[in-house]
Amino acid sequence: MTHSGAQILSLGALEAAPRLIGMVLSTGEVSGRIVETEAYTEDDPASHSYRGRRNSNAAMFLEAGHIYVHRSYGVHWCLNLVTGAAGIGEAVLIRALEPLTGIEIMARRRGGARLDRLCAGPGNVAAALGLEGSHSGSMLGEHIFLSGETTERDVCVGTRVGISVAVDWPRRFALSGSRHVSRPIRAMATLTAADLRPK
DNA sequence: ATTGGGATTAGCT
DNA sequence: GCTAATCCCAATG
Numbered sequence: 001m002t003h004s005g006a007q008i009l010s011l012g013a014l015e016a017a018p019r020l021i022g023m024v025l026s027t028g029e030v031s032g033r034i035v036e037t038e039a040y041t042e043d044d045p046a047s048h049s050y051r052g053r054r055n056s057n058a059a060m061f062l063e064a065g066h067i068y069v070h071r072s073y074g075v076h077w078c079l080n081l082v083t084g085a086a087g088i089g090e091a092v093l094i095r096a097l098e099p100l101t102g103i104e105i106m107a108r109r110r111g112g113a114r115l116d117r118l119c120a121g122p123g124n125v126a127a128a129l130g131l132e133g134s135h136s137g138s139m140l141g142e143h144i145f146l147s148g149e150t151t152e153r154d155v156c157v158g159t160r161v162g163i164s165v166a167v168d169w170p171r172r173f174a175l176s177g178s179r180h181v182s183r184p185i186r187a188m189a190t191l192t193a194a195d196l197r198p199k
Numbered sequence: 200a201t202t203g204g205g206a207t208t209a210g211c212t
Numbered sequence: 213g214c215t216a217a218t219c220c221c222a223a224t225g
Contacts, residue, residue: 073207074219123207
């Protein structure tokens, strides 16, 4: 993980999530630019950390820079980057990537899909990267790497999808205009590059 | 011991 | 649009 990556993840999830847009996630074989994220904090009733630490969510309470991979609907794996201070339980869900390299490998893992759907949606991101539950609790730099810079383009913020509580919280972030996002965001606000510059 | 409900997706209507 | 797939945990008896 790069220095700027570590710096961003040490922020809270709410501040890290928009700043991760534009950065690059890679394994040895494949890589993609982050175009959609979602912040989960311990005060969020939709967060796995909301009801405290369990065996299943322990990775979410590790130090910033670890990854938390969880099962969704008993079927899919979803990748989170742990943020903030250790023991708090904050993380950013990686919801979509713009494929950069290793596209054939990702397509094979996904059973074929058009380019702009290859890493669209959290289950598809984890599948394309080859991640599963056994990777949960590992550190960035072991299996996957975070590099690159925060985007210089606008990031929009909107409501969430796929949950039943706190749906209206503006915690889903996406690169404005990207066609690689899981589902279009009805923007409640737009953050410019100036808003996202290191404070 | 059993049951209900997800941070989702693909495939069919 | 609707639904099945399928695992883990929390709530309940």
